[in-house]
Amino acid sequence: MKKILSDLWQIAKKDLLEFRRDRIRLVTFIIMPIFMMILTGFIFPSQNSIKNISIGIANQDNQTVSNQLQTTIENLAPANNQKAFKAKTYSDLGAIKNGIKNQEVNGGLVIPSDFSAKLNTNQQAEVIIVEDQSNPQISALATQTLSQVVNAFSQQVGMQKVNQILTTRVQVQGASAQSFIQPIITKLEGLIPGETNYFEFVAPGIMAMVVMTAVLTGLAASVAREKEQGTLDGIMIAPISRLSIILGKATSQSIRGLIQGIIVMLLAIFLFGVTIHGNIFLVFLLLVLGIFSFVGLGILVSAAVTEQETATQLLFMFQFPMLFLSGVFFPIQQMPSIMQKIAYLLPLTYAIQALRKVMILGAGIMAVRTELIILLVFGAVTLIIAVPLFRRMVTR
Amino acid sequence: MNKEENVIEVKNLTKNFGKFCAVCEVNFSVKKGEILGLLGPNGAGKSTIIRILTTLTRPTKGRAKVANLDIEKKSDEVRKHIGLVAEKIILYNHLTADENLQFFGHLNGLSSETIKERSDRWLKRLSMEEWRDHQSGTYSTGMKQRINIARALLTEPEILFLDEPTLGLDPQTTWLIRDFIRELNKKGTAMILTTHDMHEAEILSDRVAIVDHGKIVALDTVENLKKLVPNIENPTLEDVFLELTGKDIRDTAKKSAPVERRGHFGGPTNNRVR
Ligand SMILES: Nc1ncnc2c1ncn2[C@@H]1O[C@H](COP(=O)(O)OP(=O)(O)O)[C@@H](O)[C@H]1O
Numbered sequence: 219m220k221k222i223l224s225d226l227w228q229i230a231k232k233d234l235l236e237f238r239r240d241r242i243r244l245v246t247f248i249i250m251p252i253f254m255m256i257l258t259g260f261i262f263p264s265q266n267s268i269k270n271i272s273i274g275i276a277n278q279d280n281q282t283v284s285n286q287l288q289t290t291i292e293n294l295a296p297a298n299n300q301k302a303f304k305a306k307t308y309s310d311l312g313a314i315k316n317g318i319k320n321q322e323v324n325g326g327l328v329i330p331s332d333f334s335a336k337l338n339t340n341q342q343a344e345v346i347i348v349e350d351q352s353n354p355q356i357s358a359l360a361t362q363t364l365s366q367v368v369n370a371f372s373q374q375v376g377m378q379k380v381n382q383i384l385t386t387r388v389q390v391q392g393a394s395a396q397s398f399i400q401p402i403i404t405k406l407e408g409l410i411p412g413e414t415n416y417f418e419f420v421a422p423g424i425m426a427m428v429v430m431t432a433v434l435t436g437l438a439a440s441v442a443r444e445k446e447q448g449t450l451d452g453i454m455i456a457p458i459s460r461l462s463i464i465l466g467k468a469t470s471q472s473i474r475g476l477i478q479g480i481i482v483m484l485l486a487i488f489l490f491g492v493t494i495h496g497n498i499f500l501v502f503l504l505l506v507l508g509i510f511s512f513v514g515l516g517i518l519v520s521a522a523v524t525e526q527e528t529a530t531q532l533l534f535m536f537q538f539p540m541l542f543l544s545g546v547f548f549p550i551q552q553m554p555s556i557m558q559k560i561a562y563l564l565p566l567t568y569a570i571q572a573l574r575k576v577m578i579l580g581a582g583i584m585a586v587r588t589e590l591i592i593l594l595v596f597g598a599v600t601l602i603i604a605v606p607l608f609r610r611m612v613t614r
Numbered sequence: 615m616n617k618e619e620n621v622i623e624v625k626n627l628t629k630n631f632g633k634f635c636a637v638c639e640v641n642f643s644v645k646k647g648e649i650l651g652l653l654g655p656n657g658a659g660k661s662t663i664i665r666i667l668t669t670l671t672r673p674t675k676g677r678a679k680v681a682n683l684d685i686e687k688k689s690d691e692v693r694k695h696i697g698l699v700a701e702k703i704i705l706y707n708h709l710t711a712d713e714n715l716q717f718f719g720h721l722n723g724l725s726s727e728t729i730k731e732r733s734d735r736w737l738k739r740l741s742m743e744e745w746r747d748h749q750s751g752t753y754s755t756g757m758k759q760r761i762n763i764a765r766a767l768l769t770e771p772e773i774l775f776l777d778e779p780t781l782g783l784d785p786q787t788t789w790l791i792r793d794f795i796r797e798l799n800k801k802g803t804a805m806i807l808t809t810h811d812m813h814e815a816e817i818l819s820d821r822v823a824i825v826d827h828g829k830i831v832a833l834d835t836v837e838n839l840k841k842l843v844p845n846i847e848n849p850t851l852e853d854v855f856l857e858l859t860g861k862d863i864r865d866t867a868k869k870s871a872p873v874e875r876r877g878h879f880g881g882p883t884n885n886r887v888r
């Protein structure tokens with residue numbers, strides 16, 4: 219065991235030294251994440267049609283007016299009978315926020331218990347719109363639509379009130395003009411203070427992505443390169459465990475991946491003004507687990523592939539769709555439901571989801587425990603399959 | 615120990631790549647301290663034989679023992695007894711000679727001091743001492759091959775495999791390496807050396823196996839091989855070689871129909887397996 223670890227470390231150390239000396243690879247290594255961040259920040263638009271966005275509604279008032287408002291929102295259908303929102307009922311603001319953290323809903327509306335009372339006494343009533351900052355594109359849409367609906371509803375209520383005065387000619391005591399013109403006002407409420415930008419959304423995605431690339435493409439390309447150059451034979455004829463060979467190479471790639479992930483994070487913080495709301499150690503833990511979940515796959519590909527070019531092509535085939543399906547660039551909630559189902563088969567989806575929750579929403583370890591377990595299991599299963607296969611395939 | 619003891623024994627060794635037989639039913643043995651030359655055209659199967667014996671490739675059929683250890687069942691043990699100078703130079707271009715040697719030495723379980731002591735010795739002998747701190751990528755092929763040989767010798771293996779060790783080198787380096795091979799052999803290292811250089815096979819090998827289309831068509835001392843062409847006066851090894859392997863170009867022959875041979879000898883030349 220100690221021998222395996224020391225051989226493993228010799229190989230990893232050699233890889234890293236080689237890498238450090240290779241200026242071209244080193245430059246790409248640093249430039250790539252910067253490039254990705256900038257590019258994605260500008261390319262991806264945040265406009266989209268609204269349909270079937272899950273929102274949470276907490277109607278604490280539960281009177282005729284508030285129920286009307288709730289029904290209006292639930293039945294809103296801007297285009298061809300597609301409902302804009304899929305509404306779920308929650309008890310209060312806290313419950314909605316939890317729902318957002320658990321990715322049950324992408325926004326919410328709270329109608330406070332004094333809502334109809336205030337309207338009846340001719341005061342301004344308030345509703346709270348809750349936004350999901352981990353998902354700025356959807357959130358912007360949901361927020362915008364919700365406030366439009368509330369405003370329209372508000373106008374209606376105002377009109378009714380004015381009508382009533384005009385027809386009954388009753389003297390209204392102590393009423394403000396505002397309570398007639400804009401009887402309902404909206405208040406925006408996020409999970410975290412401040413505004414989110416697209417970088418906040420995309421940074422966790424890119425972090426997970428570079429980490430994945432390092433252990434998938436990176437590992438396969440590195441093994442293939444050694445095969446092609448013949449140096450792998452030099453390692454293979456050494457009387458060392460085959461396990462230490464592949465795990466040694468996986469270790470060096472993981473370290474590279476982790477460094478790259480950290481580069482992205484630092485860039486996001488210092489260049490793009492992203493704030494990390496969660497625990498930084500939890501972020502690292504997630505990155506490490508993300509790596510772990512891909513190592514087995516990386517080894518499988520490395521074993522199967524003899525040429526660098528094949529490795530790159532094969533991985534491109536897998537990686538490219540995976541990047542889009544896992545929601546690196548835009549939320550999977552926007553995808554058709556079949557695609558969403560596929561997305562939830564990919565480990566990257568969970569890595570990204572968990573990173574977003576922690577980095578943007580400040581979620582704790584309990585909020586991401588499902589993702590943690592999925593990543594662990596996926597990594598363990600693929601590793602158990604991959605290592606013996608590597609052993610067999612390299613001595614074909 | 616018996617001086618005649620075999621360090622390598624190969625029985626019916628076969629390697630197929632798909633339907634293509636790269637090594638077919640090959641039998642031979644190498645004695646302790648002997649140099650066996652594998653002489654054959656490109657694609658004959660020389661490298662494949664070496665890759666099988668060094669545990670880098672698994673045979674399809676047949677058995678082989680290296681240092682009295684079965685290459686399949688005891689591959690881990692076999693690796694402790696062998697050194698390999700492969701077709702491709704086993705060095706990392708971004709590492710210096712010393713770093714390369716330390717890396718491979720450590721993998722072979724040697725201490726840093728042992729590696730240092732041995733590489734000092736080999737680098738001095740191979741005139742590479744002043745280059746030890748330069749990255750290997752800056753070396754010429756000849757320099758790389760010298761470090762590569764030093765690397766293969768770090769463990770002071772009792773059996774050394776040399777796959778075309780002088781291919782593409784300048785005459786000076788070629789002779790430096792040939793002299794060094796002889797010197798090592800005098801100290802008792804057994805070797806399998808592949809080459810398609812007749813002269814190299816003749817001057818270095820105790821016995822030569824002529825390999826063609828995955829088969830050993832003849833195996834004997836150079837002297838005895840020359841007796842196989844009685845119709846030529848004072849035959850060279852090249853005469854023997856061409857007589858036994860024919861003159862068709864190898865790289866294309868594989869794909870075409872069996873080539874008509876003008877072989878005078880029945881026996882091995884006629885049972886080419888394709
Ligand atoms: N991995 C492989 N896959 C398929 N064919 C191979 C492989 N390795 C070698 N061959 C084929 O086996 C034959 C023998 O190759 P090799 O042993 O390298 O010959 P030599 O070293 O004598 O030039 C060649 O025709 C070569 O194309």
Ligand SMILES: [Mg+2]
Nearest residue numbers: 660661662701
């Ligand atoms: Mg060869």
